[in-house]
Amino acid sequence: MIEANHMTKHELTGQDKGSQTCAASTQNADVTVIGAGVVGLANAIALQQAGFSVRVIDKQGVAAGASFGNAGHFATEQMFPLADPAMLFKLPGMLLDPLGPFRIQPRYFLKALPWFMRFLxxxxxxxxxxxxxxxxxxxxKSIQAWQQLVSECGCSELLKLEGSLLVFEQTPFIEVERVYKSYRDAGVAVKxxxxxxxxxxEPDLSPxxxxxxxxTQVGHTPDPAELCHRLATQFEKLGGELVIAEVIQLAAECKGDxxxxxxxxxxxxxxxxxxDKLLLSAGAWSKPLAQQLGFKVPLETERGYHLMMPQxxxxxxxxxxxxxxFIITPMNRGTCLAGTVEFGGLKxxxxxxxxxxxxxxxxxxxxDVLASAKTSQGERWMGFRPSxxxxxxxxxxxxxxxxxxxxxxHQHLGLSWAAFSAQxxxxxxxxxxxxxxxxPYRIDRF
Incomplete structure (x- = not known):
């Protein structure tokens, strides 16, 4: 990890890293944003456009967390909270399956229990x-906000508006129709x-x-990490300061009165x-920093996985x-397989x-596409969703x-909400x- 190094580019060579000094610039910023994931970067650009000078600080750099390996889905069809009573009947079976879509690591169960009580x-x-x-x-307004943001950043090719599919293999039609009507009645554009x-x-899909x-009105990005780097490029182009450093303390500075x-x-x-001001946007690492500022937030980290296959x-x-x-997303680097929810903490x-x-x-x-594919060909990744x-x-x-x-x-919708929540x-x-x-989003609602 590089600490307190000013960056003019998002990635430094080893020689560049060694040549950086740890001396902080004395120049004051109007707003310091903590976090260089997609949410933090979108906020930084929105603040610049509002007339502020902005500094972004992140302990690992651009898109080093969940913004790197997410499913790339702008999932604005997801109108329903995760706390669904229908889960109660399925939960025991999910928990007993170590490779199922939902899991709590046994050693973490007691620590996660207060969160689940609130969830219930x-x-x-x-x-x-x-x-x-x-x-x-x-x-x-999230898709509209993203269209505006990628246009301003010169990376419209990283927002594909072809919609998304939810497919059913064995579910009875009466249940399919029920799910369809629930989305339709919620105002989602769906066929x-x-x-x-x-x-x-999609001719490649199974018979x-x-x-x-x-x-029909949602989208995806073929490269979530590249999208973040293009936002970072725009941020620096607009005069922003990007610092790689691990934040250990936040404090208000007081005058004599x-x-x-x-x-x-x-x-x-x-x-x-x-x-002059601070915006905390550190994703899964926001909880202890918010506590320093006087707020006890019931934030848990859902450990999300992907397997990027080269096919x-x-x-x-x-x-x-x-x-x-689970979800399959076509990406520039191959076929991204993503899903599963695991509670096990940050360590x-x-x-x-x-x-x-x-x-x-x-x-x-x-x-046909993946018939001969092996997991050894894929890239395994795990990131932390702040939920x-x-x-x-x-x-x-x-x-x-x-x-x-x-x-x-922003839980499962950080990519989806980043641009509009930044506005x-x-x-x-x-x-x-x-x-x-x-x-509804205030920090003292809990």
């Missing part, structure tokens, strides 16, 4: 309706397809697929960075499986079997300080009227 409370009908409405408010119609769209839902003058961000090397398919859009609970190592178990499912959906029990992010100003702001906890935060920080009611 959010299954209550009133809570679920409230959370669904708040999710919908963010989803409705119900027969198996033949699914294969007309065992009997039905599909085509979400005890009024806050700004915010100090101290990093592991002993350097302190000053700014290329003819898929034009992401394909998710209703029964198998447990990647479990190769959790990634490898995705391949048999993918072979069932893409039999809150109500499936809503933390967005908005601190109720304790007009210098502190938050944008983290909302820029309005908030600038003191303008915000286009969405921010009450």
């Amino acid at each position: 409370v959010n299954m209550l009908p009133a809570r679920r309706a409230h959370n669904s409405a708040a999710i919908k408010a963010l989803n409705q 119900l397809l027969s198996g033949e119609e699914v294969r007309t769209l 065992n697929i009997n039905h599909g839902l085509w979400f 005890n009024k806050e003058k700004g915010v100090n961000v101290s990093v592991a090397s002993g350097v302190t960075y000053q700014s 290329q398919s003819r898929l034009q859009r992401p394909v998710a499986s209703f029964e198998r609970k 447990a190592p990647l479990i190769e079997a959790r990634a490898d178990c995705l391949l048999p499912h993918a072979k069932a959906l893409l039999p 809150l029990p109500d499936s809503l992010p933390v967005l908005g100003a601190s109720p304790k300080s007009d210098k502190i702001f938050f944008a983290f906890g 909302l935060m820029a309005e908030t920080i600038k003191g303008e009227e915000v286009t969405v009611d921010m009450t």
Whole structure:
């Protein structure tokens, strides 16, 4: 890890790294953003466009966490909170399957228990309706916000708007129709397809697929990491300062009359960075930093896996499986297989079997493309999704300080919500009227 090194490019050669000094610039920034994932970078650009000078600090650099290996799906069809009462009947079987779509590492069970108790409370009908409405408010303008952002960053080719598919193999039609109506009634643009119609769209898909839902107004990126690097390029082009450093302490700087003058961000090397305002957007690592600022947030980290296979398919859009609970996304580097939810904290190592178990499912959906594929050919990866029990992010100003702001906890929809939530935060920080009611996302809601 490089600490307190100023960066003019996102990746430095070994020689460049060694030549960097640990001396911090004395130049003050209007806003310091902690986190260089897709959410932090989108916020940094939105703040620049709002007229602020911005510094971004991240302990590992651009797209080093969940923004690197996510499924690349702008999943704005996902209007429903994860806390679904229907899960209760399926949960025991999922937990007993070590390679199933949902798992809690045994040693982590007690630590995760308080989060799950809150999760259960959010299954209550009133809570679920409230959370669904708040999710919908963010989803409705997210694709439009991304179209604007990639256009400004000169990387429109990294946003594909071909929709996505949810496919069914053995589910009875009455259940398929129920799922279809639930999306349709929630305002999602969706078409119900027969198996033949699914294969007309995607000829590589299995003949065992009997039905599909085509979400027509969503999209994907063929390279999530490259998308982040292009955002970082735009950020630096607009004069932004990118620093690789591990943040260890946050503190308000006070004047003699005890009024806050700004915010100090101290990093592991002993350097302190000053700014007028702070935006905490550190994803799964936001919880302890928020605690320093006086907030106990029930954030857990869902460990998400992918297996990137080098084989290329003819898929034009992401394909998710209703029964198998995973997703296939066509990407520039191959075919990305992603899915599974695992609770095990930030320190447990990647479990190769959790990634490898995705391949048999993918072979069932893409039999010709992946017939001879082996897991040894693939790239295994695990990243941390920052999830809150109500499936809503933390967005908005601190109720304790007009210098502190938050944008983290976007769970499975960080990529989807990054651009629009950044617009909302820029309005908030600038003191303008915000286009969405921010009450459901406040940090003190818990």
